[in-house]
Each structure stands twice: as structure tokens, then as C-alpha cells.
Amino acid sequence: MNIVYELKHETNEEIEKVQTHFLLEIKNMSLTIERFNKGFARECLYAIRDFHLQIQHGEVVAVVGASGSGKSLLADAILGIQPKNSVIEGSVNYENQPLTEKRKKRLRGNDIMLIPQMTNALDPLMKIGKQVKALVKQKNKQKTVEEIFRKVGLDPEIYHQIPSACSGGMIRRIFIAMALASEAKLIIADEPTNGLDAEALDELLFQLKMLARDHRGVVMITHDLEAAMKIADKIAVFYAGETVEIVDRKHLKKGGKFRHPYSRALWNALPQNGFIPIEGSQPSPAEELAGCSFADRCPIATRRCRAEKPELQKIGKYEMVRCFYA
Amino acid sequence: MLKCKNISFQYNRSTWLFRNVNFALERGEIVGMFGKSGSGKTTLAKIMANYLSPAEGEVIIDGEKSVFPKVYPVQLIWQHPEQAINPKWKLSETIEEVEELDKEIIDILGIKREWFNRRPHELSGGELQRFCIARAFHPDTRYIIADEITSMFDAITQAQIWHALIRLVKERNIGVLAISHHISLLERISDRIIDFNQLKSCPM
Numbered sequence: 001m002n003i004v005y006e007l008k009h010e011t012n013e014e015i016e017k018v019q020t021h022f023l024l025e026i027k028n029m030s031l032t033i034e035r036f037n038k039g040f041a042r043e044c045l046y047a048i049r050d051f052h053l054q055i056q057h058g059e060v061v062a063v064v065g066a067s068g069s070g071k072s073l074l075a076d077a078i079l080g081i082q083p084k085n086s087v088i089e090g091s092v093n094y095e096n097q098p099l100t101e102k103r104k105k106r107l108r109g110n111d112i113m114l115i116p117q118m119t120n121a122l123d124p125l126m127k128i129g130k131q132v133k134a135l136v137k138q139k140n141k142q143k144t145v146e147e148i149f150r151k152v153g154l155d156p157e158i159y160h161q162i163p164s165a166c167s168g169g170m171i172r173r174i175f176i177a178m179a180l181a182s183e184a185k186l187i188i189a190d191e192p193t194n195g196l197d198a199e200a201l202d203e204l205l206f207q208l209k210m211l212a213r214d215h216r217g218v219v220m221i222t223h224d225l226e227a228a229m230k231i232a233d234k235i236a237v238f239y240a241g242e243t244v245e246i247v248d249r250k251h252l253k254k255g256g257k258f259r260h261p262y263s264r265a266l267w268n269a270l271p272q273n274g275f276i277p278i279e280g281s282q283p284s285p286a287e288e289l290a291g292c293s294f295a296d297r298c299p300i301a302t303r304r305c306r307a308e309k310p311e312l313q314k315i316g317k318y319e320m321v322r323c324f325y326a
Numbered sequence: 327m328l329k330c331k332n333i334s335f336q337y338n339r340s341t342w343l344f345r346n347v348n349f350a351l352e353r354g355e356i357v358g359m360f361g362k363s364g365s366g367k368t369t370l371a372k373i374m375a376n377y378l379s380p381a382e383g384e385v386i387i388d389g390e391k392s393v394f395p396k397v398y399p400v401q402l403i404w405q406h407p408e409q410a411i412n413p414k415w416k417l418s419e420t421i422e423e424v425e426e427l428d429k430e431i432i433d434i435l436g437i438k439r440e441w442f443n444r445r446p447h448e449l450s451g452g453e454l455q456r457f458c459i460a461r462a463f464h465p466d467t468r469y470i471i472a473d474e475i476t477s478m479f480d481a482i483t484q485a486q487i488w489h490a491l492i493r494l495v496k497e498r499n500i501g502v503l504a505i506s507h508h509i510s511l512l513e514r515i516s517d518r519i520i521d522f523n524q525l526k527s528c529p530m
Binding site: 019064066068121167194201225265266267269271275276277278281 | 360363440451485508511
């Protein structure tokens with residue numbers, strides 16, 4: 001009996017450890033770009049205002065937001081390749097240790113990898129096989145690469161071709177192959193679904209999931225709520241540089257609704273759910289906001305929303321929402 | 327009626343991209359079109375808007391064969407607005423490309439007056455796309471081809487743009503060919519839907 005008890009105790013401890021152990025944890029991150037206008041008037045652009053994200057090993061987290069909400073800068077900020085005239089504040093922890101500029105430099109490309117949005121990011125003169133091979137650490141490189149190509153559905157003959165011979169969909173697959181070949185633990189995919197047809201989209205989502213099954217963390221930055229709901233374990237909804245909601249897919253699967261009014265509006269605007277647009281557009285990054293960023297377009301906004309900024313409230317263990325009335 | 331008669335096209339001499347495509351679009355109707363990427367949808371759109379000429383076949387617009395002095399009655403709206411607008415011009419100059427633009431169009435599309443004084447890099451993609459749509463509404467425009475015009479945008483912007491565009495084309499009796507991968511969107515907006523692969527008679 002005693003032994004069993006002890007074992008149980010130990011597993012509990014282990015579980016707790018795994019649960020508090022995040023691969024990447026971002027709290028209150030903000031990114032401000034300073035620039036000078038005509039006549040040396042200083043202008044601040046609040047590209048990211050208040051961003052939260054938690055991701056564990058083997059998880060896919062989708063960051064969903066409108067274009068111009070600062071999504072792509074987010075990836076740059078995590079990798080440390082943000083514009084020179086910007087200031088980042090807040091805490092970013094990678095494997096429970098602060099991610100400093102120096103550490104970012106060491107980790108990016110090795111532990112943290114970016115799947116870029118542009119399909120012209122490959123070296124145009126180097127053969128594809130060679131570019132993927134450079135990331136493989138094991139012996140028998142060529143064989144490993146060919147195996148990975150087969151895994152993601154690429155013709156092994158592509159090994160000896162240059163990127164201009166490939167279509168956009170093929171290049172996205174090459175990016176996935178590169179992520180599989182590398183030993184990166186965290187993969188940030190910036191708008192991986194742009195311009196894919198329905199079939200290719202499903203395939204790509206499956207491949208991202210495959211990366212997560214390989215015990216890596218995948219952050220998918222996208223504007224496509226539908227795609228996010230298909231694969232992500234958690235969805236972080238991003239509006240005007242802020243995380244307004246983090247929702248678990250299990251909650252949605254059980255028939256639960258989004259909690260924040262913006263996410264609900266986004267859901268209602270999907271063609272299969274009503275196609276209802278709401279008026280207006282998101283506040284520009286040059287604006288300084290006093291209250292809630294969504295207050296001007298929100299159907300349930302009160303005076304309090306315009307005067308006071310709501311903080312992220314925890315719901316359960318991982319879910320969060322930034323609204324007084326959620 | 328906008329009619330494509332036996333249109334064929336090839337980029338290189340050995341392979342046809344598509345052959346003998348026949349297709350018609352009435353005024354006032356919205357037709358959705360989907361198909362695999364790389365199958366030639368955009369090429370067909372370019373042929374219909376007279377950016378390219380077909381290798382075989384012809385495009386007939388309301389019974390006439392394409393000699394139009396000034397403004398071509400088929401206007402194409404592109405997927406990437408930032409690539410379709412001159413980056414050095416103010417947006418007021420871009421919009422001046424259309425003479426006699428109806429002021430109402432600007433209001434329906436939700437274009438704000440203060441945007442006119444800005445340059446393209448100061449606006450978001452969704453805002454620029456509204457300018458591109460407004461620019462397509464010349465008084466002589468009879469057909470519009472919308473090639474993936476909202477696939478870059480979030481659901482709210484997408485719904486805003488399509489609601490405005492549908493209202494405008496129904497009021498003005500303009501025919502629309504909407505090309506998209508997003509089938510649930512096409513089911514929402516179009517009067518009928520075509521699979522592009524069934525239009526093509528030659529296999530890839």
C-alpha cells in the first residue's frame with residue numbers, strides 16, 4: 001500500500017511539473033515603434049499592446065487576428081528580428097528561462113524556427129535538397145531528406161531542382177520538410193495557409209499537426225478562423241495588438257461559444273455562420289487607447305469599457321478572456 | 327452577356343494550360359468559380375479582362391468583339407491590392423483613374439474621407455482593397471471579375487467587402503465572376519457555382 005501511495009504521489013508531482021512547464025510563455029508583451037515625422041515630431045506606433053501566449057510541447061496554438069493587427073511583428077519579436085527602432089517590453093520565457101536578446105540569437109534557426117509567409121524566402125540559386133540537408137544533424141543525410149520528402153508528399157526528384165521550378169503549394173511543403181528535418185522545438189508558422197486550395201489546405205493543416213505530434217510546439221499565425229478551429233488545441237484571438245481571448249478547442253467542440261464580443265463577431269462573419277459584418281475597422285496602431293480596444297464596435301460596451309482597460313481574466317487553467325462582461 | 331468561346335491558352339509551346347473553354351456570364355448575376363491552384367483560373371480571368379489574348383477562341387462582350395476606345399467594360403480586381411496600386415501616388419490620385427465616379431460608391435464601400443490624403447503603405451490591405459473595388463466601378467463597367475479579392479482578409483472584413491460589392495453590382499446590373507478557393511463563401515454570395523476543372527477539356 002505504502003509503495004503504491006508513494007508512486008501515486010510521484011506521478012502527481014510529475015503531472016504538475018509537466019503542466020506548469022511551458023515551452024514558451026509570453027506575458028504582457030508590447031512592441032512600440034518610434035519614428036520621426038515631418039518637422040521632427042516624434043510618433044509612436046503601438047504595434048503590439050498587450051500579448052499573452054502559452055504553449056506546451058506537442059501543442060498547436062493558433063493566433064487569429066485581422067490583417068494589420070500586428071501579427072507578423074509578433075513572430076519577429078519572438079525571434080528577435082524586429083525593426084531596430086522598436087522597444088519590446090514584458091516577459092518572454094522559453095523553457096522556463098527568460099528569452100534575452102542574446103539567447104534569441106543563439107536559439108533562432110536552431111531551437112526556434114520560422115515558417116515564413118513569403119514563398120520567395122528560399123535561396124533561389126541553391127538546389128532544394130541541399131537547402132533542406134543543411135538542417136539535418138544525423139548521418140545519412142540524403143536518405144533522411146528523401147524520407148522526409150516522402151512524408152510530406154513531395155516528389156524526391158525535387159531534390160535536384162531550384163525553387164523557381166516549384167509552385168507555391170510545393171514551397172510550403174518544403175518549409176514543412178525543413179521544420180521536420182531540423183531539431184527545432186518551437187515552430188512559428190506565419191500565415192501558412194494563404195493562397196492554398198481546399199485540398200492543399202487540409203493537407204498542410206495535417207502536416208502542421210504532424211509536427212506537433214513530433215513533440216514540438218507549433219504557433220500558427222493566421223487570419224483564417226476556420227483553419228485555426230480545424231487543428232489548433234488553443235486559439236488566441238488577437239485584436240489591435242492585444243490578446244482578447246484564449247480559448248480551448250475542447251470548449252468549442254462541446255458546443256461552447258467564444259467569450260469575447262470580438263471573437264463572436266468574427267465567428268458570426270464566417271460565410272457558413274451568417275455572414276454578418278460589423279461596422280468599422282480596428283483602431284490604428286498610432287492611437288493611444290484609454291479603454292477597451294474593441295469598445296467602439298462592441299454591441300454591449302458601456303461607459304466603463306471606454307474609460308478603463310479590462311485585464312485578462314483567467315477561466316479555468318489555460319483559458320482567458322479580456323472583457324468585463326464575459 | 328459576356329461570352330468566352332472556345333478559348334485555349336498555352337504559356338509554352340508544348341503544353342496547353344486549357345483548351346476549348348466555353349463560358350457565359352449574364353449581366354446582373356454573380357457566378358462563383360473554384361478549382362485547384364495552378365489550374366489556370368487567374369489566366370482565364372486575365373483573358374476575359376483583356377490583359378492577355380487567347381491562343382485560340384474569342385471573348386464576345388454583349389455581341390461585340392473587343393474594340394473599345396477607352397475603358398474596357400470588363401474590369402479585374404486583383405488578390406493583392408498593395409500590388410495593384412501605384413505606391414507613390416496618394417489614394418486620391420488612384421481613385422481619380424476613374425472619371426465621374428459616383429460618390430455613393432465611396433460611401434457604400436465604407437471609404438473614409440481622411441484616407442484620400444494618405445499613401446498606400448499607411449492603410450491596411452482591407453482598406454486598400456476597397457479603393458481597388460471603387461476603381462473598378464467606371465460608369466461603362468458592365469462586368470467585374472473578382473479574383474480571390476478577400477482571401478487575404480479576416481472574416482469580418484470579408485463580409486463587409488462582399489456585402490458592399492453585392493449591393494453595388496445588383497443596383498448597377500453588373501455581372502460578377504467571383505474566383506475563390508473558399509467554397510462556403512461562394513455558396514453564400516453566388517447565384518450559381520462552376521468547377522473550373524470541368525470547364526477545361528484537356529487534362530493537366
